[in-house]
Amino acid sequence: xxxxxxGVCVLLMxxxxxxxxxxxxxxxxxxxxxxxxxxxxxSEAIAEATRLHQYELLNDEQDDISVWVLEEVDNGIPTQGYxxxxxxxxxxTTIPEIFHGKNPSAWxxxxxxxxxxxxxxxxxxxxxxxxxxxLCFHDDGSAxxxxxxxxxxxxxxxxxxxxxxxxxxxxxxxxxxxxxCTATNTVTDMGGLDEEQPIWxxxxxxxxxxxxxxxxxxxxxxxxxxGLVLTYDDMPTFSVPVTxxxxxTVMLGEISIEE
Numbered sequence: 001x002x003x004x005x006x007g008v009c010v011l012l013m014x015x016x017x018x019x020x021x022x023x024x025x026x027x028x029x030x031x032x033x034x035x036x037x038x039x040x041x042x043s044e045a046i047a048e049a050t051r052l053h054q055y056e057l058l059n060d061e062q063d064d065i066s067v068w069v070l071e072e073v074d075n076g077i078p079t080q081g082y083x084x085x086x087x088x089x090x091x092x093t094t095i096p097e098i099f100h101g102k103n104p105s106a107w108x109x110x111x112x113x114x115x116x117x118x119x120x121x122x123x124x125x126x127x128x129x130x131x132x133x134x135l136c137f138h139d140d141g142s143a144x145x146x147x148x149x150x151x152x153x154x155x156x157x158x159x160x161x162x163x164x165x166x167x168x169x170x171x172x173x174x175x176x177x178x179x180x181c182t183a184t185n186t187v188t189d190m191g192g193l194d195e196e197q198p199i200w201x202x203x204x205x206x207x208x209x210x211x212x213x214x215x216x217x218x219x220x221x222x223x224x225x226x227g228l229v230l231t232y233d234d235m236p237t238f239s240v241p242v243t244x245x246x247x248x249t250v251m252l253g254e255i256s257i258e259e
Contacts, residue, residue, distance in 0.1 A: 025162045028202030032152040033121045046096045049073035058106040067106040091141035107209040118207035132207045151205040191225030214242045
């Protein structure tokens with residue numbers, strides 16, 4: 001991979017300025033995001049509950065499918081971000097082990113007869129990292145977790161493709177050597193861009209549905225000389241189609257710029 005990017009650099013430098021240094025982006029995630037273990041009291045409360053307090057996330061009346069997010073059980077114990085219920089026809093399936101986070105999303109893929117469920121795995125100031133669960137159905141209508149698109153997978157696939165160059169305050173992004181866009185940094189009170197590695201991805205990975213296809217939105221962050229956190233001012237958001245083969249292999253399509 002190092003040789004690939006060096007080859008791209010030589011080619012582009014020959015076409016433009018010999019001073020342009022094109023480097024691959026780096027990822028903030030060192031490893032797959034570990035699933036947070038469900039607290040024992042939550043597991044026991046859900047198992048013993050006679051009533052679940054939840055809110056509706058998806059209601060597909062045409063296909064008679066709905067998705068519900070668990071908030072607390074009937075004894076007042078909060079689920080602490082765990083648990084979803086999928087209803088298909090008269091069949092209801094509760095999957096307590098899914099950590100859904102604060103603002104999950106769900107979409108039904110009628111052609112493939114499965115659900116996508118996007119759930120926050122890391123959430124905080126400047127950070128939103130989601131995983132996408134693929135839920136399929138047994139013959140009796142009950143739902144189960146078929147596979148998961150991990151945010152670390154997305155990061156690593158994009159690190160193989162994305163590179164950047166910096167010329168003054170102009171930051172240009174490339175996909176396999178082809179120019180995607182150029183952004184202008186307007187932050188002037190952080191001591192300038194970090195010289196060693198100013199551009200990172202991994203803290204902003206979100207899923208959405210567009211024209212029936214799963215998309216991932218990734219925003220790169222900028223590291224400055226001062227400050228311990230990445231800054232997202234002025235940075236573009238990349239939108240990439242995501243497909244998953246039957247064997248679980250994740251593939252990314254062409255990168256576009258989110259408007």
